[in-house]
Amino acid sequence: MDDKESAQKTSSKTTARHCSFRVRVKIPVHITGLWIPIRSSDPLTSGSLGAGLLLSPPTIVDVCVDRSGDGCEGLCIEPVKHIVKRCRVYARVFPVKGYPLASGFAMSSSLSIAVGIAAATALGLPLEKGLEFAHEAEVVSGTGLGDVIAQSLGRAGLVLRKAPGAPGIGRVESYAVPRKPVLAIQLGTMTTSEMHRVLGDRLYRDATPLLARVYENPTLETFLDAANKFSKLARFAPLYTEHLDLFVRKGWSLGWYVKKRVLVIVVEPDRLEDVVAHLERLKVSNAYPLELQPKPLEVEVDGGD
Incomplete structure (x- = not known):
């Protein structure tokens, strides 16, 4: 990857670990234009109302997961660390195609979605549970409120977030x-x-x-x-x-x-x-x-x- 396709690594380890599952996730870019935070005592019902655009080319993230132990190698931002600790898995996280962190490209939520899905897969849980892990991690880490649901459930270029919360709790509407x-x-x-x-x-x-x-x-x-x-x-x-x-x-x-x-x-x-x-x-x-x-x-x- 060149500099435009990578985000800065925040944590890494060099020791190779066994890989129980390899997951590649392609996540559309979401750049919101309007948002109203809605917070509650439960991260899964916290979120935002808002409107944003879904765009391509997508962020592409490879995640290799080991069910034994917990820890992270590669691009280990705070919500990723939250997921691997919560699920007690070890993850190697490597963007194949990415965008800058902490700018507005929803790169943090893209990484969280990929790692949440990989962790759920390794644990034999449905994809929807992985999206819950991702949303919870974003809210708890203070890195996002509405990107996960927009990126995972959005089906067209304009996505409105009509009810706050994780996928399965919140609600989005997509418009071509x-x-x-x-x-x-x-x-x-x-x-x-x-x-x-x-x-x-x-x-x-x-x-x-x-x-x-x-x-x-x-x-x-x-x-x-x-x-x-x-x-x-x-x-x-x-x-x-x-x-x-x-x-x-x-x-x-x-x-x-x-x-x-x-x-x-x-x-x-x-x-x-x-x-x-x-x-x-x-x-x-x-x-x-x-x-x-x-x-x-x-x-x-x-x-x-």
Whole structure:
């Protein structure tokens, strides 16, 4: 993997372990545009209301699981550590195709989904239990509230989170949208906890009426307009905002928004080169080419060593 396809390793061990099961999980990218945290005393009923886009190409994660002991090798972020400790399994976690952590690409939840499914498989539990493990780990670790359910149950480009909670408890609705190219530009890093500290009560005040508009009219255009307004209210927008708005006025782009530190631009196919050239003149880099044509969550399992 090159730097754009990998996330920084946070923990690793060099000793090889027996592999009871090998699991490859392909998880669609989810970049939310509006969200309202809903917390309870139970991580499985905690979550968020919101709306976001599912995108391809997916994150691809290989996980090798040993049923004896607990521990982690490879990309061992906090929610992954939570899962292996809770399930008493040993996991080797290696992204094949990935995106930056702590930016807004839902990379943390993608890793959690892959490891949760692998742990459930090794323990003879259904896939749904693995998704519960993933959601619980994200909530307890403070790395996410609504990505797991959107990525695992979403079936089209626009996904609305209508009830909070883990898959099987929460509820999502998916809406088909036109197939369009998307540029996702990493502006920096920001953890989920940091984002919520920065937004405070403004998150509820500003996002609630905008999300209500999307619920009433779940189209790509309505979502992009509402997410754009929220990005500006939250002061997530980059310094070159006027250029992004110019893309929309010229008909080059359907709209744009920012989640944490990821700028999302939905582009008209015949204007993609124009947008890229303009951004290059602005010295904008770290662009990831994506597409509003997601595939559902895919899982491949073999028996291991």
